[in-house]
Amino acid sequence: MKVGAVIREGIWERNPVFVLFLGLCPVLAVTTSLKNGVGMACAATAVLICTNTIISAMRKIIPAEIRIPCFIVIIATFVTLVDLVMKAYTPALNEALGIFIPLIVVNCIILGRAEAFASKNSPGMAVGDAIGIGLGFLIALVIVSGVREILGAGQIWGVNIFPQAFYDKVFAPIGVMVQAPGAFLALGCLLALFAHMDNRRVRCEREEAALPWVDTMDEILRKVPEKKKKKKEE
């Protein structure tokens, strides 16, 4: 498999939000404006690239039995770094994203990629995977936050997009779209749109497809490492 294919797969076929339904908390919480959405996606992608690289480089050193605690420590370290950098250089954005920056550490996407991809592939491939998944996450956040900002405030990136007369006479911002219920409604409708567009409804209809989080986490946290299994059999 080539790096390009891995990146494309992350953006489209394995889009973390629209296909795998992973990492949904920030997708809903910080998408009140496009600026916040892009900021969150960049922070998460930075963490993902760093952790994927380090974990992939260390995959032969980390013992299989304690790999999850190791991954968590590595992820938490980079989240702290990103948090501190954002506090120093983009304090307003850091304030707007609030607790969702430290909460990147429990984002299922990051741990999921560490276990499913980085711990089995070379650093180059792991970086490609991180970029693909990160771009997929960015695209999802841009779409959700763009829709919410246009409907909820009539703006994009804080700038009015319609002529002034339109705001005066026709347009009334749907305030609820930038509040909690609007997030759920927007994401629900967007997921349906994607399912319709891409014929992915087949995935959605499957019984287990509705539980990808349980599957992913169950696989990560409970699977007995293969080496250990072999030893037991012997």
Place this chain on the structure above:
Amino acid sequence: METFGQLVAIVIGVIFVKNYVLARFLGLCPFIGVSKKTDAALGMGMAVTFVMTLASLVTWIIHRYLLIPDSSNLIYIIAHAFKPDVVPEDFNFVSTLRTLTFILVIAALVQFVEMVIRKVSPPLYEALGIYLPLITTNCAVMGVAILNSQKFFDAGGEGAPLAWSFIFALIQGFCAGIGFTIAMLLMSGIRERLEILPVPKAFRGVPIAFVCTGCMALAFMGFVALVKS
């Protein structure tokens, strides 16, 4: 009496007004993932409540005595015993270790709770066991610890006395779990009915679940006036 009023405000505020799932967007993965059946939803809710309460307790202690760089910091006290000229300001770096410490404490706590429940109460393990490993990466548990550390842990310094800050944190943890369980139960009830309804094809599964959650969140917005923010 005033602190008692605060306590009631926290209970109502965390369960209804700022429900962790419906208003704060925490713990959405299990909310969508495990809410297909009512039994599973109840089990997950109970497990989360249990772990959240314990996590609030443990993280409060750790935050108060390890992560705040003042004269009651344990690292400072130990260092001071060996080297009398150190001052609390030398340990300002400890506050940056919050994310790392909290996630490790929660992960260890979940493992520990799983072991204890398996030994002590097999029936309880049957009911909660399969959900416990999933809780490590539940952002609601981490979220309650971080929110506690932002809001209540410092209360020991000025306003409320230290003991109240501890109780506030504990109550917030417990009520956040109750709010989570209520949201899960409501959602599982709705989804069990959705199974037999003629939902448009594209909306089946997760999309319609989100639309329903949006309607629930709209309803929960009605509670906003209950508590002064």
